[in-house]
Amino acid sequence: MGIAALWDRHVVPRLIGCACAAPPIMELRAQVVPLAHGDVFELGCGGGLNQQFYDPRRLASLAGIDPSPALLDTARARAAHLGHACDLRPGLGEAIPFAAAAFDTAVCTYTLCSVSDPKQVLRELYRVIRPGGRLLFLEHGQAPDPGIQRWQRRIEPVWRPLLGGCHLTRPISSAVAAAGFAVESMGARYMPGMPRFAGWMEWGVAHRPD
Template identity: 60%
Template sequence: MGVKSWYEANIMPRLITCACSQGQVMKRRAAVVPRARGDVFELGCGGGINHAFYDAAAITSYAGIDPHEGLLDGARAAARAKGWAADLRAGRGEAIPFADESFDCVVCTFTLCSVEDPRQVMREMRRILRPGGEALFLEHGLAPDADVRAWQGRIEPVWKRLAGGCHLTRPIAGALAGAGFAVEPLGAGYTPKTPRFAGWMEWGAARKVG
């Protein structure tokens, strides 16, 4: 195993899990994830961080995918600890392995930044949602301030290599609206005690229309 493969298998998942479970981030998860209802699908479920916030009484079924087997192990352990059945599979958002209109809700937290083709992923999210279903999102991405955006562009090439393909310059709510969702913003802002280039976050609900 080369250094790159060893890093991606052993170090990168731990760094991502640690960064995505900081106190301020968890507060924002708590504002989004409990809204999930019905048949729920989580895109990028690895690590299982969101399990603590799901209202199991409101959820009929739960499924999810993640491309990283090491992170999937954490998600499966979290599901066992919660005591609920979970259909968790290895997979990528560009080709979600579930049938059309299978879910009432898609949960997507800190995932769109690292997929290879965000437009295709959003098409897949729409495909698996039932009419009127919603995608709950919490993502970091392109900041509104020009000086921060400039630093994001400078840092992103190195950042992607260290953080599992994570991008700093992707738009969030605007991209979902462009993909045919009706977006209800729930909040946006820089995360306290986080470098601004990595700290801009947006969260909300994107309803499938049309």
Template identity: 60%
Template sequence: MASWWDRHGLPRLIKCACSQGQIMKLRSEVVPHARGHVLELGCGGGINMEFYHPDRIASFTGLDPSPELLAMSRAAAARCGIAADIRGGAGEAMPFDNARFDTVVTTFTLCSVTDQAAVLAEIRRVLKPGGTALFLEHGGAPDSGVAKWQRRIEPVWKRIGGNCHLTRPIGDAYAAAGFAVERRGAAYMPRTPRPFGWVEYGAARVAG
């Protein structure tokens, strides 16, 4: 049974932390590239809705495990005039047919899933041939000193932040899952403690 924090505190913390100005700027550089039949994995909160171009989207589907965040996402879709199929579920076992989507979007999502490799395999499965995974994620820093602090902080941070990991790979994880990765940006976010601030964003396509 979910605790009060999981049901009420955590969704609000996530929405607040993930909608800061510098993060919204990065979202604006990734999300508008979505085309065709779009799946947003970890859509809860509806933070990305304002960046989609409705005229470029044939259909929009959202998946998130949090009922509270899903309600926010549905409200955001309605405000933006986007017809959306937004449902509860986990990325490790998506309730969609093979080759269903042209674009899969993940933003600050892979840090908190239970099994990152399984989610990436599912993203590959539901993408059409030639489809694109657009990503904006935070994760393991390239600098050894920062990475050491990430390892120290992560056990406590996971309990506070809804299983949010600080040390997971980002672009390299997509590559290991069989994607050809185009990293469009990789840097520490300004005004953010470095253990929490390393982000990478870009596009990934099924290799071959």
């Protein structure tokens, strides 16, 4: 196994786990994830960082996918500890292994930055959400300021291979809207304490039309 493969398998999950569990990010998760209700699907569920925020009174079922075996193991262990009955599978967002209109809510947090084809992933999320259902999203991506965007473009070629394919330059809310969702913004800002090139966050509720 080469150095790059070892890095991706053993180091990247730890880096992502630390970064995505920072207190300011967990505070944002606490605003978004409890809005999930009914049959819930989580894209990029590995690590299980969102599980503590699901409201068991609103949750009928929980399913999810993640491409990382190591992160899936952690997510399953956390689910068992919290008493969540769930169906967590290996998989990619470009081909979600669940039926159309299977879920009332989909949850996507810090995942669109690293998928291979974000447009296809959003089409798949639209497919598995029931008419009238919702996508809850919390993502980092392309900053609104041209100067910061220039730095994002410069840094991204080095950043991406070190951070598991994480992109800095992807639009967030506009991409969700382009997939056919009606986007209701809950917030957008630079995260305090983070470099601006990596710290632009957007979160909200995206409604799938009836």
